Amino acid sequence: MGYSTISNDNDIKVCVIMVGLPARGKSFISQKIIRYLSWLSIKAKCFNVGNYRRDVSGNVPMDAEFFNFENTDNFKLRELAAQNAIKDIVNFFTKEDGSVAVFDATNSTRKRRKWLKDICEKNNIQPMFLESWSNDHELIINNAKDIGSTSPDYENSEPHVAEADFLERIRQYERFYEPLDPQKDKDMTFIKLVNIIEEVVINKIRTYLESRIVFYVMNIRPKPKYIWLSRHGESIYNVEKKIGGDSSLSERGFQYAKKLEQLVKESAGEINLTVWTSTLKRTQQTANYLPYKKLQWKALDELDAGVCDGMTYEEIEKEYPEDFKARDNDKYEYRYRGGESYRDVVIRLEPVIMELERQENVLIITHQAVLRCIYAYFMNVPQEESPWMSIPLHTLIKLEPRAYGTKVTKIKANIPAVSTYKEKGTSQVGELSQSSTKLHQLLNDSPLEDKF
Amino acid sequence: MGYSTISNDNDIKVCVIMVGLPARGKSFISQKIIRYLSWLSIKAKCFNVGNYRRDVSGNVPMDAEFFNFENTDNFKLRELAAQNAIKDIVNFFTKEDGSVAVFDATNSTRKRRKWLKDICEKNNIQPMFLESWSNDHELIINNAKDIGSTSPDYENSEPHVAEADFLERIRQYERFYEPLDPQKDKDMTFIKLVNIIEEVVINKIRTYLESRIVFYVMNIRPKPKYIWLSRHGESIYNVEKKIGGDSSLSERGFQYAKKLEQLVKESAGEINLTVWTSTLKRTQQTANYLPYKKLQWKALDELDAGVCDGMTYEEIEKEYPEDFKARDNDKYEYRYRGGESYRDVVIRLEPVIMELERQENVLIITHQAVLRCIYAYFMNVPQEESPWMSIPLHTLIKLEPRAYGTKVTKIKANIPAVSTYKEKGTSQVGELSQSSTKLHQLLNDSPLEDKF
Ligand SMILES: Nc1ncnc2c1ncn2[C@@H]1O[C@H](COP(=O)(O)OP(=O)(O)OP(=O)(O)O)[C@@H](O)[C@H]1O
Ligand SMILES: Nc1ncnc2c1ncn2[C@@H]1O[C@H](COP(=O)(O)OP(=O)(O)OP(=O)(O)O)[C@@H](O)[C@H]1O
Ligand SMILES: [Mg+2]
Ligand SMILES: [Mg+2]
Numbered sequence: 001m002g003y004s005t006i007s008n009d010n011d012i013k014v015c016v017i018m019v020g021l022p023a024r025g026k027s028f029i030s031q032k033i034i035r036y037l038s039w040l041s042i043k044a045k046c047f048n049v050g051n052y053r054r055d056v057s058g059n060v061p062m063d064a065e066f067f068n069f070e071n072t073d074n075f076k077l078r079e080l081a082a083q084n085a086i087k088d089i090v091n092f093f094t095k096e097d098g099s100v101a102v103f104d105a106t107n108s109t110r111k112r113r114k115w116l117k118d119i120c121e122k123n124n125i126q127p128m129f130l131e132s133w134s135n136d137h138e139l140i141i142n143n144a145k146d147i148g149s150t151s152p153d154y155e156n157s158e159p160h161v162a163e164a165d166f167l168e169r170i171r172q173y174e175r176f177y178e179p180l181d182p183q184k185d186k187d188m189t190f191i192k193l194v195n196i197i198e199e200v201v202i203n204k205i206r207t208y209l210e211s212r213i214v215f216y217v218m219n220i221r222p223k224p225k226y227i228w229l230s231r232h233g234e235s236i237y238n239v240e241k242k243i244g245g246d247s248s249l250s251e252r253g254f255q256y257a258k259k260l261e262q263l264v265k266e267s268a269g270e271i272n273l274t275v276w277t278s279t280l281k282r283t284q285q286t287a288n289y290l291p292y293k294k295l296q297w298k299a300l301d302e303l304d305a306g307v308c309d310g311m312t313y314e315e316i317e318k319e320y321p322e323d324f325k326a327r328d329n330d331k332y333e334y335r336y337r338g339g340e341s342y343r344d345v346v347i348r349l350e351p352v353i354m355e356l357e358r359q360e361n362v363l364i365i366t367h368q369a370v371l372r373c374i375y376a377y378f379m380n381v382p383q384e385e386s387p388w389m390s391i392p393l394h395t396l397i398k399l400e401p402r403a404y405g406t407k408v409t410k411i412k413a414n415i416p417a418v419s420t421y422k423e424k425g426t427s428q429v430g431e432l433s434q435s436s437t438k439l440h441q442l443l444n445d446s447p448l449e450d451k452f
Numbered sequence: 453m454g455y456s457t458i459s460n461d462n463d464i465k466v467c468v469i470m471v472g473l474p475a476r477g478k479s480f481i482s483q484k485i486i487r488y489l490s491w492l493s494i495k496a497k498c499f500n501v502g503n504y505r506r507d508v509s510g511n512v513p514m515d516a517e518f519f520n521f522e523n524t525d526n527f528k529l530r531e532l533a534a535q536n537a538i539k540d541i542v543n544f545f546t547k548e549d550g551s552v553a554v555f556d557a558t559n560s561t562r563k564r565r566k567w568l569k570d571i572c573e574k575n576n577i578q579p580m581f582l583e584s585w586s587n588d589h590e591l592i593i594n595n596a597k598d599i600g601s602t603s604p605d606y607e608n609s610e611p612h613v614a615e616a617d618f619l620e621r622i623r624q625y626e627r628f629y630e631p632l633d634p635q636k637d638k639d640m641t642f643i644k645l646v647n648i649i650e651e652v653v654i655n656k657i658r659t660y661l662e663s664r665i666v667f668y669v670m671n672i673r674p675k676p677k678y679i680w681l682s683r684h685g686e687s688i689y690n691v692e693k694k695i696g697g698d699s700s701l702s703e704r705g706f707q708y709a710k711k712l713e714q715l716v717k718e719s720a721g722e723i724n725l726t727v728w729t730s731t732l733k734r735t736q737q738t739a740n741y742l743p744y745k746k747l748q749w750k751a752l753d754e755l756d757a758g759v760c761d762g763m764t765y766e767e768i769e770k771e772y773p774e775d776f777k778a779r780d781n782d783k784y785e786y787r788y789r790g791g792e793s794y795r796d797v798v799i800r801l802e803p804v805i806m807e808l809e810r811q812e813n814v815l816i817i818t819h820q821a822v823l824r825c826i827y828a829y830f831m832n833v834p835q836e837e838s839p840w841m842s843i844p845l846h847t848l849i850k851l852e853p854r855a856y857g858t859k860v861t862k863i864k865a866n867i868p869a870v871s872t873y874k875e876k877g878t879s880q881v882g883e884l885s886q887s888s889t890k891l892h893q894l895l896n897d898s899p900l901e902d903k904f
Contacts, residue, residue: 118673182651188609199634202652203668208810215667218654279787304756309790338698338761344750348800358660415754 012207013093015120016102017113019131021177022170024142025196026132028403029217030104033161036216036353039346039377042099042209047089049105050082062153064168069176084117090123100209101125108177110184117188128210129190130217131180136195144170146403219357220401226268226377228363229321229371229397232282233257236419237310238393241418241429244302249285255415256394257286261412263396264290264363273361276300276352283365292363302367306339313427321367327419328424340386345371352376362366368420378406388424393417396441464661465545465573468554469565471583473629474622475595477648477674478584481857482556486666487803491798491829494661497551499541501557504533514605516620521628538568542575552661553577556752560629562636569640580662581642582634582669588647594620598855643669645831653849671809674855678720679808679830680815681823681849684734686707686869689762690845693870693881696754696761701737707867708846709738715848715863716742716815725813728752728804735817751800754819758791780876794839798825805829820872830858840876845869851875 004362016033020028030046030224031343037044053062057077060066065075087102092098106111120127144166148154154162180192182201191214192201200218203289205211233253239243249257264273274293277283278300287294308316308323317324327334349370356362356374364374366389376386380401391397394417400407419430468485470478482498489496507516509529512518518526538557544550559565565581572579586592596618600606606614613889628782632644634653635758643666644653652670657663685705689697701709716725726745729735739746760768760775769776772789781785787793801822808814808826816826820843828838830851843849852859 091692182653188649198656199638200657201634202654203671204650205652208807210669212812214670218657218663218666296790298799340750347750355660358663 003144012209013098013125014100014207014209014213015089015093015116015125015127016100016213017116017120017127017129018102018104019107019108019113019129019180019190020133021106021173022166023110023140023147024132024134026106027104028222029130029132029220031404033100033213033216034221035377035380037100037213037382039353040350041343041346041383043097044100044102045092045098046102046104047085047092049081049085049103050151050153052085053078056080056084063196064165064172067169067172069172082112086119090119090125093123093125100213102215106173106177109175110178113185113188118270126207126210127189128205128213129180129185131190131192133179133192134195139195139235140170150404193217196222198268208375214281216354216357220352221358223360225359225401226271226273226361227399228264228267228273228364229374229399230260230286230395231368231371231393232280232364232365233389234393235282238418238420241312241314242310243313244305244311246280247282249282252394252415252417253282254285256413256417258289259413259415260286260396261290261411267396267398267409267411268361271361273363274359276362276364276366278302278366278370280367280374283367286365297352300364300366300370303342303345304336304339305367306336308336308339313422313429317427319424324427334382342369342373342383345369348378349373379408388423392419392421455546464659465547465550465566465577466552466659466661466665467541467579468552468578468665469559469568469572469579469581470554470556471559471565471581471632471642472585473558473560473625474618476584476586476600476783477595478558479672480580481584481669482554483856484672485552485554485557485665485668487829487832489552490832491805492802493795493798493835494552495548496552496554497535497544497550498556499544501533501537502603502605504537505530508536510709515787516617516624519621521622521624532592534564542571542577544578544824545575552665558625559808562623565637565640565865578659578662579641579669580657580665581632581637581640582665583642583644585631585644586647591617591647592622602856645669648674655725668806668809671806673810675812677811677853677854678723678725678813679851680716680719680725681826681851682712682815682847683739683818683820683823684732684738684817685732686845690870690872693872694762695764695765698732699734701734703736704846704867706737706779708865708869710741711865712738712848713742715865717791719848719850719861719863720813721800723789723813725815726811728814728816728818730754730818730822732819735819738817739759742815750806751804752816752818752822755794755797755821756788756791758788760788760791765874765881769879774878784835794821794835797821801825801829829862842873844871844873847897871876 018030020026030048034044034046059075060077063403065071069075082105085105089101089103092101103116107116117127144163145227148162148166154166158163176295180190182203186203186324189204189206189210191203191205194200195216202214205214212440232249233256234250234255236247236250237243257283275287275290276295276297277287279296279298280301283300283312285294296382308320311319311321331450332342335344353374366374371391372386372389375389375391378401381389394413396411396413398409398411422429470482472478479500482500486496486498509518512526512529517523521527537557541553541555544553555568559568559888569579594617600614600618601611605831606618611618623764632642634655637657641656641658641662643655643657646652649670654666657666685701685708687701687705689695690700691702726747727739727742728747728749730748731748732753735752736748762771763771775789784794787796805826818826823843824838824841825851827833827841827843830853832843846865846867848863848865850861850863874881
């Protein structure tokens with residue numbers, strides 16, 4: 001019996017084909033879609049035409065002239081790049097069992113899009129066009145600045161030269177650009193975003209997978225904001241090395257709770273934010289001294305350990321030795337008897353993530369496993385690694401989602417707490433062998449700025 | 453601390469203003485939105501202008517002439533009806549603490565819509581227009597037949613007379629109808645559905661509540677289908693009067709499992725369907741002999757009884773007498789220590805309902821509390837009643853969602869099983885006092901066709 005908690009459109013293959021002039025957020029949206037779907041265990045990959053272009057063009061300079069549609073030599077090089085990309089996309093579906101590919105390119109003309117649609121359909125892939133359209137001049141200029149300073153095409157250019165060249169590149173594209181049109185393109189599956197989400201046009205969306213992508217895209221807000229993550233303060237159960245339960249904070253846990261406001265303010269000043277907690281006592285006690293609006297989510301409750309709830313790892317190893325091993329072997333998939341797996345937690349967290357995308361500043365006070373899952377979403381941590389990340393108590397994590405990645409800052413409260421970290425192959429807790437797998441150190445070692 | 457698992461837009465008031473010619477499914481969509489939101493504990497109410505029209509028109513005959521826009525007398529009566537409706541809508545928000553109102557009327561002209569928008573905004577209500585637009589002649593004729601035979605306007609007419617008059621009524625409206633237009637109406641919050649969901653235009657949707665309504669509407673498929681609901685076959689725990697756990701079926705439970713295919717085929721013939729089960733043994737054993745595609749959902753697992761898992765009601769009453777009473781007093785809200793409430797179950801079932809709306813025929817094999825929640829969605833059962841409904845073992849329930857309600861058929865397998873029904877105020881199981889509240893008999897007594 002197939003295991004799924006989302007849908008049974010298991011054999012559907014979708015190719016999201018981006019459409020839009022330069023600096024319309026195509027790469028931004030592409031990356032987010034891939035990250036979201038991967039987090040939900042849907043095999044997804046992005047194919048950026050820019051990388052293929054740089055591959056084929058060898059030493060041809062990639063300035064605005066390269067994008068002059070009347071220059072036939074360069075036109076051919078650009079064609080070749082697109083062909084190579086689509087070849088790899090088809091391979092991704094047919095040979096690598098992919099579910100969703102995103103083709104990140106301008107795809108400006110109806111002719112080009114028809115060509116892509118035909119290739120997809122010949123290969124049993126559903127083409128879904130996603131246009132980002134904008135006439136908001138300020139937005140475009142700001143995006144151009146962002147891109148000018150980060151694109152590999154301008155690695156060796158001065159920022160203002162890069163920006164000017166980039167605006168010229170936009171003008172080259174504008175001369176030939178044909179936006180998606182509900183009349184002329186009425187036979188295509190598409191979603192068209194106008195000025196971010198001022199207006200959204202959705203045409204012939206049919207499958208569940210497509211409608212999930214649509215809903216996600218409709219919830220993206222590319223506005224700067226902070227998200228803080230914290231585990232609850234040290235609890236009585238933590239001290240007793242027990243998992244699960246609904247115990248109160250320890251003395252030191254309360255100290256952390258009282259210091260939390262100061263940590264938040266030191267990291268961002270006086271700003272507006274909402275605090276989200278689980279329904280368990282220890283997260284609410286941790287939030288207790290914060291002067292912000294608070295909200296409880298059942299979905300933020302700790303991973304349910306089922307029959308092992310309230311036990312120590314040593315007791316579990318003794319009483320359920322096979323389960324103990326099975327969990328160490330595949331921690332992401334292992335489901336406690338009568339309880340949950342990491343996969344189960346991710347699925348119940350999906351609405352939390354969707355809401356986080358929409359919200360402004362939020363501080364989430366939750367539990368070790370849940371925090372790992374949320375962190376994995378923002379930092380694109382693979383499933384083999386996320387359950388093994390070390391997330392110490394009494395540490396506030398600040399995330400700043402940016403155009404091409406999420407910036408992480410770790411703020412230690414300097415209030416001692418036990419370690420609840422359990423390495424693979426032992427029932428002892430504590431950050432023991434600093435050598436071994438290193439996986440669990442992911443968070444500690446992560447550079448300030450991680451690209452996703 | 454406010455308790456919510458969905459959002460913190462708690463003080464937002466949305467008025468969904470339907471737009472569309474007759475027979476475009478406006479009432480159908482309105483009813484579904486109300487039912488969905490109410491099930492999610494969002495206070496929502498539908499205001500149908502037809503009812504107000506019939507109120508004010510006294511003995512004026514309501515044939516197509518009544519809808520002739522050039523007849524000023526009747527025009528005034530129709531105006532008055534709209535005014536009365538909007539007055540009640542404003543009262544619903546300001547005096548009854550409503551969250552979502554749906555104004556079910558044609559609202560054909562830009563002038564009328566501007567008038568409604570202004571009234572809403574003056575009262576701090578967010579107006580959201582929802583147009584159903586269609587040029588699919590066959591669809592419209594079929595809808596007209598449906599309506600002609602069911603509308604109170606045609607109670608005393610022959611079907612073919614009713615249909616002809618109704619088509620004439622549509623023509624009267626068509627002369628003045630102004631569809632929503634992304635250019636002309638670009639300042640309004642709206643969703644426009646073209647030929648059901650061939651194309652969807654979404655404009656200026658901002659709040660979470662609005663986007664939830666949009667997502668739900670995009671998932672509605674008004675196609676005929678069956679949904680079957682069944683509890684698992686009798687389990688060992690059922691026989692031992694224990695709740696929760698993950699026990700196997702009893703001998704008689706297996707008999708039910710083996711008979712299930714026959715029951716399904718007798719009720720619908722040879723058709724295509726998918727079987728959904730929970731992740732627990734007893735539902736999978738019940739599905740075991742069915743020759744259909746199967747899918748497991750963690751979200752279909754039984755309500756988690758927390759510390760009471762594996763106990764009998766008698767033991768619970770003895771060991772946790774206060775909890776036992778508290779649950780009887782408010783069964784919907786009561787959350788088992790370390791477990792769940794009915795409200796929690798509804799929230800985790802939301803994706804299941806969304807997927808059910810999209811799917812064709814589905815047979816769901818699940819558990820008593822979960823089945824109550826799903827049944828409550830389709831039959832619009834209020835929260836005070838749904839946890840008390842009697843849903844016997846070894847009984848297959850067939851639901852047929854129709855234009856104005858859901859038809860229920862109950863198919864008994866005639867295989868004996870214990871009763872797991874517990875009445876209020878006792879720890880004994882079994883359908884005891886046939887007199888008392890009667891609430892739990894809801895299902896047994898429900899007429900074949902329930903209007904929602
Ligand atoms: N829907 C949107 N519309 C416009 N801009 C957006 C949108 N979403 C994100 N952005 C902004 O776009 C910027 C990133 O632009 P991005 O590199 O993704 O553009 P691009 O379309 O891929 O350009 P190019 O064609 O040069 O690759 C970010 O500053 C981001 O905030
Ligand atoms: N989006 C839709 N577009 C067209 N028809 C639909 C849609 N959704 C449901 N229907 C169909 O519409 C029929 C019900 O019509 P309904 O009574 O709701 O129309 P109405 O717009 O309220 O008409 P009236 O203006 O006369 O009240 C059902 O047969 C249903 O299947
Ligand atoms: Mg790009
Ligand atoms: Mg109607």
